[in-house]
Amino acid sequence: MIKIAPSILASDFSRLGEEVKNVEEGGADYIHVDVMDGHFVPNITIGPPIVKAIRPVTDLPLDVHLMIENPDAYIEDFAKAGADILTVHAETCKHLHRTISLIRDHGVKPGVVLNPATPVEMIKHVIEDVDMVLLMTVNPGFGGQSFIDSVIPKIKQTAELVKATGKEIDIEVDGGVNDQTARICIDAGANVLVAGSAIYNQQDRKKAIESLRNSSQR
Ligand code: DX5
Numbered sequence: 001m002i003k004i005a006p007s008i009l010a011s012d013f014s015r016l017g018e019e020v021k022n023v024e025e026g027g028a029d030y031i032h033v034d035v036m037d038g039h040f041v042p043n044i045t046i047g048p049p050i051v052k053a054i055r056p057v058t059d060l061p062l063d064v065h066l067m068i069e070n071p072d073a074y075i076e077d078f079a080k081a082g083a084d085i086l087t088v089h090a091e092t093c094k095h096l097h098r099t100i101s102l103i104r105d106h107g108v109k110p111g112v113v114l115n116p117a118t119p120v121e122m123i124k125h126v127i128e129d130v131d132m133v134l135l136m137t138v139n140p141g142f143g144g145q146s147f148i149d150s151v152i153p154k155i156k157q158t159a160e161l162v163k164a165t166g167k168e169i170d171i172e173v174d175g176g177v178n179d180q181t182a183r184i185c186i187d188a189g190a191n192v193l194v195a196g197s198a199i200y201n202q203q204d205r206k207k208a209i210e211s212l213r214n215s216s217q218r
């Protein structure tokens with residue numbers, strides 16, 4: 001079963017509540033929230049107050065993607081704000097296992113993210129401890145970038161790693177996901193697709209979500 005996680009980064013922030021509701025009604029599975037700090041990535045977006053504001057608007061899990069230095073310092077704030085899944089970049093964690101444990105201690109599902117240039121070996125020893133692996137298919141920082149094809153072998157490698165655990169661990173892809181690239185990702189083993197522009201730039205979000213979900217059947 002393929003899950004769709006619309007990224008609100010591409011939504012109209014002046015109508016954020018409606019934009020969240022709209023994709024929920026369109027059949028989204030998660031709401032993807034991109035948190036950027038202007039240090040780890042060259043852009044600043046949103047923080048815990050926005051997560052708190054959208055929490056009562058939707059019943060969907062909030063999939064909060066932390067593109068920030070020193071994520072440990074903010075885990076409690078995001079947990080209290082209502083995050084259901086917190087993903088941290090392996091590149092930002094000096095003690096990755098500790099950070100993952102901290103997220104779980106706060107009652108939130110932990111996930112780990114890898115940039116396109118970071119090898120899958122980085123997460124080999126923590127795979128059993130996470131609920132999600134997020135593979136960046138663009139360099140993080142901005143919506144609307146082009147998909148990086150060289151990540152495909154990493155999706156396959158991650159799928160093998162996950163299979164060997166015998167656990168249900170989501171494999172999510174993020175960046176440049178559209179009907180064409182979604183299909184390649186699903187075929188390689190991804191089961192959660194993040195999409196910003198491919199959903200929010202369309203008038204009919206329901207149709208866009210269905211189209212992404214069914215992309216591998218065409
Ligand atoms: C990029 C973000 C993505 C982004 C995706 O740093 O993590 O979630 O919003 O946007 P699209 O789907 O437009 O590439």
Ligand code: ZN
Pocket residue numbers: 007032033034065174194
């Ligand atoms: Zn993201």
